Amino acid sequence: xxxxxxxxxxxxxxxxxxxxxxxxxxxxxxxxxxxxxxxxxxxxxxxxxxxxxxxxxxxxxxxxxxxxxxxxxxxxxxxxxxxxxxxxxxxxxxxxxxxxxxxxxxxxxxxxxxxxxxxxxxxxxxxxxxxxxxxxxxxxxxxxxxxxxxxxxxxxxxxxxxxxxxxxxxxxxxxxxxxxxxxxxxxxxxxxxxxxxxxxxxxxxxxxxxxxxxxxxxxxxxxxxxxxxxxxxxxxxxxxxxxxxxxxxxxxxxxxxxxxxxxxxxxxxxxxxxxxxxxxxxxxxxxxxxxxxxxxxxxxxxxxxxxxxxxxxxxxxxxxxxxxxxxxxxxxxxxxxxxxxxxxxxxxxxxxxxxxxxxxxxxxxxxxxxxxxxxxxxx
Numbered sequence: 001x002x003x004x005x006x007x008x009x010x011x012x013x014x015x016x017x018x019x020x021x022x023x024x025x026x027x028x029x030x031x032x033x034x035x036x037x038x039x040x041x042x043x044x045x046x047x048x049x050x051x052x053x054x055x056x057x058x059x060x061x062x063x064x065x066x067x068x069x070x071x072x073x074x075x076x077x078x079x080x081x082x083x084x085x086x087x088x089x090x091x092x093x094x095x096x097x098x099x100x101x102x103x104x105x106x107x108x109x110x111x112x113x114x115x116x117x118x119x120x121x122x123x124x125x126x127x128x129x130x131x132x133x134x135x136x137x138x139x140x141x142x143x144x145x146x147x148x149x150x151x152x153x154x155x156x157x158x159x160x161x162x163x164x165x166x167x168x169x170x171x172x173x174x175x176x177x178x179x180x181x182x183x184x185x186x187x188x189x190x191x192x193x194x195x196x197x198x199x200x201x202x203x204x205x206x207x208x209x210x211x212x213x214x215x216x217x218x219x220x221x222x223x224x225x226x227x228x229x230x231x232x233x234x235x236x237x238x239x240x241x242x243x244x245x246x247x248x249x250x251x252x253x254x255x256x257x258x259x260x261x262x263x264x265x266x267x268x269x270x271x272x273x274x275x276x277x278x279x280x281x282x283x284x285x286x287x288x289x290x291x292x293x294x295x296x297x298x299x300x301x302x303x304x305x306x307x308x309x310x311x312x313x314x315x316x317x318x319x320x321x322x323x324x325x326x327x328x329x330x331x332x333x334x335x336x337x338x339x340x341x342x343x344x345x346x347x348x349x350x351x352x353x354x355x356x357x358x359x360x361x362x363x364x365x366x367x368x369x370x371x372x373x374x375x376x377x378x379x
Contacts, residue, residue: 007374008037010085012078012106013097015044020127022292023157023180024097025049030183030367032056039089041081043074047269059085075101075108082109086120093377095123095370096151100140103147121377123370124151125178128161128289128310145169153373158311161289176373179314180290181366184359186272187299196277199263200236205341207235208278208302210271210293211285213243220245220252221284221330225305227256228334233341237262238278240271275300279347280337283307283316286327291315295361298322298354303340303347305333315361321354 009031013024025046028038032055040046043061061081063074082105085091094109096102103124113120124147148154148171155178156162162175200206207226211217219239226237239249239262246264253259268274275281281297283306288294290311294304298315304322306312318324323336340347 005375005378006035006037007092007378008039008090009374010039010041010082010089010091010094011097012041012082012094012102013046015042015046015049020097020125020129021046023127024095024125026181026183026363027095027367027370028056029053030363031370034367034371037089039085039091041078041085043078050269057089075105078102078105079108079112082106083112086113086118087116091120093121093123093374095125097125097127098129099124099126099144099147103151104143107147107150121152123153123155123373123377124148126154126156126161126165126175126289128157128287141169145171148175149173152377155373157290158314160311160314164289164310178369178373179361179366180292180295181361181363182292182295182299182358184299184362186270187276187296191277192273195273199238199274199277201234203234205233205235205279206238206277207280207282207337208238208240208275208297209282210240210296211243211283213241213245213249215245216286217243217245218284218286218327219249221328221333222282223249223252223256223258223262224330225282225284225333225337226262227258228330229337229341230258230261232338235261235341238265238274239263240265240268240274242267271296272300275302278302280305280341281322282333282337283312284327284330284333285309285312288312294322295358298358301351301355303350303354305336305340317353317357320350321357322350 011028014021032038032053037055039057041059045058061078063077094106096106106122110120154173155176157180159177162177209222213219253262281302281304283294287310294315297304304316306316307327308324316322325332
């Protein structure tokens with residue numbers, strides 16, 4: 001079902017370097033391009049929100065430092081801001097990303113607005129950490145269940161995340177699967193020889209990893225796999241991102257005597273240019289609710305070697321777009337990487353397959369799913 005009706009949509013998300021923030025921001029910008037009025041609400045401007053559009057507004061949640069409180073009550077500040085934006089911008093709906101604190105704050109705002117005779121529907125999109133990490137903390141269980149069960153619509157970014165949510169909580173609400181997406185127009189870069197030469201020698205393969213360097217990403221495994229690849233294939237490893245495991249990674253890099261072959265590039269707003277000159281992507285995560293970064297790699301014609309956990313098998317097709325292996329199987333990952341990198345024709349085949357599969361998740365295929373949800377809520 002398609003609709004020409006335009007909505008005033010509030011999008012609540014984390015502004016940080018991570019999949020949920022990227023998806024929420026890209027979704028909002030795409031909705032604005034189609035004529036919807038989009039209002040981003042967060043404590044900082046989302047890092048991907050770097051374009052001007054008369055259909056996009058940003059509302060900052062100010063968090064004053066009250067001497068009375070030991071911990072700043074962000075959820076209450078967010079609730080107050082949501083009420084204010086809904087009232088003054090006359091929003092039609094709120095689309096919140098993450099169950100807590102965003103959905104729980106939105107539900108509080110909804111109750112306040114209802115007391116003033118205003119009905120505001122809430123769509124909650126589950127991205128993973130709110131279920132896989134916070135869900136393991138029993139102190140959050142009742143809040144997460146309440147937020148999900150009392151949202152008007154709940155979506156999850158993968159079948160795996162939907163099932164994990166149903167297994168972990170007492171959920172009475174239907175959960176719709178709306179997968180993450182990529183904007184294929186961002187992945188049209190041709191292989192830039194000058195950029196490639198600035199990163200590696202002509203005879204070297206470029207291996208890449210992108211993450212927030214948290215323990216769950218098992219970034220040390222990236223280095224261990226690369227160490228085995230390097231023994232067989234001339235190559236460079238590019239590490240994009242930053243996070244708490246950075247120092248451990250640097251120490252391991254020195255211990256493995258690989259520092260001359262590894263580059264820590266740091267955080268990048270757009271990774272498409274570097275992906276376009278890469279040959280292989282490593283993602284040995286403990287879990288991924290979807291694996292957006294793997295999809296971004298595949299859209300750039302980069303095969304992926306990943307674990308088989310969470311939603312990754314829904315994105316990375318074993319033996320076609322890359323390979324899936326058990327968590328911690330460093331030897332197996334290195335073996336598959338060497339197989340691909342040493343076989344020019346096979347690598348080319350996997351690159352083309354990765355791109356073709358990634359296009360199934362192109363924005364024009366996914367955006368109408370959200371617009372249909374908005375339309376159904378407005379009836």
